Each structure stands twice: as C-alpha cells, then as structure tokens.
Amino acid sequence: MYEIRIHSRGGQGGVTAAKLLALAAFRDGKYATACPFYGAERRGAPVVSFVRIDGEPIKIYSQIHEPDLVIVLDTSIMDVVDVLQGLKAGGTVLLNSAHPITGCNGASLHVDLTGIALAENLVVAGSPILNTPVLGALAKMGIVTLPSAEQAIREMFADERNVKAARAAYEELKA
Amino acid sequence: MLTIATGNKAVAAAVKAARPGVVAAYPITPQTEIVEQIAEYVTDGDLESRYIPVESEHSAMAACIGASVTGVRTFTATSSHGLLYMHEMVHWAAGARLPVVMANVNRALGPGWNTWAEHTDAFSQRDTGWLQVFVGTVQEAYDATLMAFKIAEDERVLLPVMVNLDGFSLSHITQALDTVDIGDFLPPCHLPHAIDTENPLGYGPMTGPADYFRFRWDIERSMRDARGVIAEVEGEFCERFGRSYGPTEDYRCEDADVVVVAMGTLGKEAEVAIDRLRDEGIKAGSMRLRWFRPFPDLDLAGRDVVVIDRDYSFGFGGVVAHSIRSKAGVSPYSVIAGLGGQEVTYNDIADFVRDRRPGEETWFGVNDHV
Numbered sequence: 001m002y003e004i005r006i007h008s009r010g011g012q013g014g015v016t017a018a019k020l021l022a023l024a025a026f027r028d029g030k031y032a033t034a035c036p037f038y039g040a041e042r043r044g045a046p047v048v049s050f051v052r053i054d055g056e057p058i059k060i061y062s063q064i065h066e067p068d069l070v071i072v073l074d075t076s077i078m079d080v081v082d083v084l085q086g087l088k089a090g091g092t093v094l095l096n097s098a099h100p101i102t103g104c105n106g107a108s109l110h111v112d113l114t115g116i117a118l119a120e121n122l123v124v125a126g127s128p129i130l131n132t133p134v135l136g137a138l139a140k141m142g143i144v145t146l147p148s149a150e151q152a153i154r155e156m157f158a159d160e161r162n163v164k165a166a167r168a169a170y171e172e173l174k175a
Numbered sequence: 176m177l178t179i180a181t182g183n184k185a186v187a188a189a190v191k192a193a194r195p196g197v198v199a200a201y202p203i204t205p206q207t208e209i210v211e212q213i214a215e216y217v218t219d220g221d222l223e224s225r226y227i228p229v230e231s232e233h234s235a236m237a238a239c240i241g242a243s244v245t246g247v248r249t250f251t252a253t254s255s256h257g258l259l260y261m262h263e264m265v266h267w268a269a270g271a272r273l274p275v276v277m278a279n280v281n282r283a284l285g286p287g288w289n290t291w292a293e294h295t296d297a298f299s300q301r302d303t304g305w306l307q308v309f310v311g312t313v314q315e316a317y318d319a320t321l322m323a324f325k326i327a328e329d330e331r332v333l334l335p336v337m338v339n340l341d342g343f344s345l346s347h348i349t350q351a352l353d354t355v356d357i358g359d360f361l362p363p364c365h366l367p368h369a370i371d372t373e374n375p376l377g378y379g380p381m382t383g384p385a386d387y388f389r390f391r392w393d394i395e396r397s398m399r400d401a402r403g404v405i406a407e408v409e410g411e412f413c414e415r416f417g418r419s420y421g422p423t424e425d426y427r428c429e430d431a432d433v434v435v436v437a438m439g440t441l442g443k444e445a446e447v448a449i450d451r452l453r454d455e456g457i458k459a460g461s462m463r464l465r466w467f468r469p470f471p472d473l474d475l476a477g478r479d480v481v482v483i484d485r486d487y488s489f490g491f492g493g494v495v496a497h498s499i500r501s502k503a504g505v506s507p508y509s510v511i512a513g514l515g516g517q518e519v520t521y522n523d524i525a526d527f528v529r530d531r532r533p534g535e536e537t538w539f540g541v542n543d544h545v
Contacts, residue, residue, distance in 0.1 A: 022179055
C-alpha cells in the first residue's frame with residue numbers, strides 16, 4: 001500500500017487534490033481512498049488530507065501516521081506543522097516551490113505549482129488552483145499515469161486549462 | 176457504473192435510484208452533502224421528487240410522516256442533534272407504521288461541540304421501533320440505502336429504516352462505488368393503510384389501552400418478521416447485483432479463539448487487525464455487527480469476545496457490549512473507543528485483542544482497566 005499525506009491551507013484545494021489523485025489511481029485500475037481530516041479549520045488554516053493506493057481493497061479508515069509521500073502545497077505551513085512527522089525511511093517529499101528547501105531530508109522534490117497555475121490564469125477567489133497541476137507532478141513521479149491524471153481532471157473539471165497545467169507540472173518536475 | 180464517491184454521495188445516488196416522491200430535510204454536518212446532492216438532482220431534473228426544505232428536523236420527519244401516510248415513498252437524512260430534535264416524530268413514524276427511510280450520519284452529541292463519528296445518536300433512538308443498519312463502506316452505504324426502501328415497504332414489516340454511516344470517516348471518505356440499474360428490484364410503494372385524499376375520512380385519534388397494547392405487540396411481531404424479510408431482500412440483492420450482506424459481516428471467524436465485535440468503519444478496520452494477529456499466530460476473527468434492530472442471533476459461545484463500543488450509556492456501560500452480554504450469553508472485554516471521532520487504528524484494535532481481559536471494561540487511552 002502506498003500512503004500519501006497532503007498538507008495545505010483551507011481553500012487551497014488539498015481535499016480536492018486527494019480526491020483527484022484517488023480517482024486517477026482508480027482509473028489506473030487500482031484501489032484508492034481519499035480521506036480528508038476535517039478539523040475546526042477554515043480558510044487559511046493548515047489542513048491535511050490522506051490518500052491510500054493499493055492493488056487490494058482498502059479497509060483502513062484511520063489517519064496515515066507513516067506516509068510514503070508527503071505533499072506540501074503551501075510551504076509556509078512548514079513553520080507551524082512538522083510535515084515530515086512519521087515519514088517512512090526512504091520516503092519522498094513533494095514541495096510546491098520554485099526552489100529546493102533545505103532541511104527536508106529524504107528525497108525532496110519541488111515544482112512551482114503556484115507559478116504554473118498563475119501562468120494558466122487558474123485562479124479562484126484570488127487563490128491559485130494547485131490541485132490539478134499537482135496531479136501532473138504525481139504522474140511524473142509514477143504515482144499515477146499521465147492519461148489517468150488527465151482523465152480524472154476532465155471528470156471533475158470542464159476547464160481544459162487544468163489539464164494544461166497538469167502537463168506543465170509534468171514537464172517541469174525533475175524526478 | 177463504476178466510479179468513486181464519498182459515503183454521502185453514495186447515499187444520495189441510491190436515493191435517486193429509489194425515486195422517492197417526497198424528500199424533506201434540514202442540513203446538518205456531516206450529513207449536509209446528502210441533501211445538497213438530492214436537491215441538485217431534483218433541480219437538474221434527474222430526480223422527479225418534491226423536495227421540501229423545512230425549518231427544522233422535527234418538521235423534516237413530520238413532513239415525511241405526512242407524505243408517507245398517503246402512500247408516497249419518502250426519505251430524509253440527519254445527524255446527531257438533528258436526530259435528537261426529531262425524536263418525538265421518530266417514534267411517531269414507527270407507531271404509524273410508515274416505511275420512511277432515513278440516513279443518519281453518526282456524529283457525537285454536544286457539549287463539547289463535536290462533529291465527528293459516534294454511535295450514541297443512533298442508539299438514543301434504539302427503542303423507537305425503527306430498524307437500524309450500520310454500514311462500513313461507501314458501496315455498502317449505497318446498497319443498504321436501496322435495500323432499506325424494499326425492507327421498510329414490505330407488508331410484513333411496514334416500519335421505518337435508519338441507515339447509519341460514520342460521520343467523516345465514512346461520510347467524507349472517497350472509495351470505489353458501483354451504481355446499478357435497479358430494474359424492478361424496488362416495486363412502487365404500496366401502503367395498505369394509506370389515506371385517500373379523494374375520499375377523506377375522519378379517524379379517532381384516541382386509542383384505548385387494549386388496542387394500544389395490541390398495536391405495540393404488532394410492532395414487535397413485525398420486528399421479528401423483519402429478520403426473515405431482511406434475509407430475503409439481501410438474498411435477492413445478491414442474486415441480482417452480486418454483493419452479499421447479512422446481519423453481521425464475519426471475517427476469519429470459523430476457527431477463531433477470540434472475536435472482535437465492532438460496528439461501522441471500526442468494524443471494517445478490525446479486519447486489518449485480524450490479519451496482523453493471525454500473522455502472529457493469534458487465532459482471531461472479527462464480526463462487524465450490521466443490523467442493530469432487529470438485533471441478530473450471534474454465535475459467540477465458547478470464545479473470547481472483544482466488543483468495541485463507539486457509544487456509552489452513562490452509569491451502565493457500552494450499549495453493544497451490554498447487548499452482546501444479554502443476547503449472546505458471553506462476558507466480553509468491553510472497549511470504549513472512538514467517541515467523538517477519537518483516532519483508533521488497526522494497531523490499536525490488535526492491542527485490544529492482545530491485552531483483552533474478558534468481563535472488564537476499559538476506556539481507550541483515558542484510564543486503566545476498570
């Protein structure tokens with residue numbers, strides 16, 4: 001089983017990113033669950049979502065305590081949340097950042113999702129949309145296939161710019 | 176059609192397939208997504224139904240009762256305080272023998288204010304005469320909701336059915352969902368005692384002790400008959416759609432020395448704990464209790480039993496543990512866990528089994544054995 005924890009702020013689309021990722025994995029023919037942890041959060045507060053991907057039906061409903069992959073959609077969270085907590089030895093961190101960030105041990109990857117969203121003018125209520133471009137980065141990492149990522153995005157969003165943004169992230173990420 | 180959906184969306188999809196004539200509801204977290212989705216179906220023309228947005232849960236159930244008494248298929252959904260607010264009408268729906276179907280997204284009761292999973296809300300309606308089923312997966316939320324209409328509307332039952340799913344841990348999790356073409360699985364609702372609005376009649380509202388007593392016995396008789404009807408409907412569902420359900424979902428129980436009894440998502444996650452325990456050589460199994468009313472016969476004699484209660488009856492004990500004690504004749508290790516959404520993992524459940532002390536009760540993470 002591959003376990004993913006997504007850190008974001010309320011309103012940045014972390015919950016939808018988890019659903020998109022689960023849908024893409026499902027379209028790859030795998031079992032997947034997406035499970036947001038809802039607290040008393042509101043716009044701007046740190047939130048966390050979980051995705052599990054496996055070849056067998058998934059019976060686990062509790063939170064992910066030892067993720068294989070941590071995704072940080074907003075690196076400013078790293079000042080207040082220990083995003084590396086429980087990360088498996090040999091686990092991976094994917095950061096939404098134009099530059100590498102020191103202090104992230106393990107295999108740390110980065111891609112400028114915010115820049116990609118702004119370049120495509122993917123902005124809702126003043127916030128860049130990060131959940132569709134991140135699917136492209138995850139496809140590059142081999143978590144899901146690119147066709148399934150694009151299919152999942154099209155199933156949930158009509159605007160083709162989301163697919164373009166995912167492709168841009170796929171190209172930009174140096175895996 | 177195979178897709179992925181949340182538990183809430185699965186319930187809404189089943190309601191769309193069941194085509195109720197009236198849906199009356201009031202939103203409450205974590206149920207809101209169900210009635211939002213149904214309202215959208217109605218607005219978009221995907222569901223031909225009268226959607227009544229009422230001002231309270233008491234009115235939601237009252238509207239369902241008023242519609243159901245004319246023979247119309249009805250549905251509502253609620254959670255927690257909403258369910259408690261409609262309590263008087265919950266009794267009334269059963270007493271009037273109306274096959275209302277309600278989804279209850281199990282949530283804790285305040286104060287302290289808490290929107291996470293707990294089963295005390297449903298158990299507070301235990302003695303109302305409603306059938307209660309608890310589901311453990313998104314697919315089961317869909318399947319059980321479809322079957323609930325057929326069971327409730329069966330003339331041998333004619334009692335309302337509550338479909339319970341854990342707040343957030345199931346209502347908001349995304350899993351695979353296979354929606355079906357139900358064909359003639361669900362025939363039109365026929366209520367033998369429906370009022371005829373074209374031919375209005377007056378009924379005496381006062382019922383004397385002798386008749387009232389007989390009506391109460393009649394509810395219990397139907398509850399007992401409901402066991403057979405549930406088995407029939409679940410059997411037909413399996414034949415048509417290939418998914419099998421029963422009063423419990425038993426996992427590796429055949430040769431088990433110790434059996435975990437739990438409900439909802441904890442009952443499903445227990446299966447992961449069982450696999451770990453088996454790997455250690457502990458002959459463990461799990462029994463996920465699906466139907467709570469009518470309460471099924473359970474074969475637990477001669478083994479250790481660990482009951483996980485996501486509920487509590489203050490001054491007495493865990494409601495499920497007590498039910499097991501009195502109905503299955505065993506003295507379980509009673510674990511109180513998961514109240515208000517407390518995190519309980521498969522590792523914790525495996526520990527409950529390893530550390531079991533039959534006859535005792537413990538509050539997970541709070542105190543020592545008591």
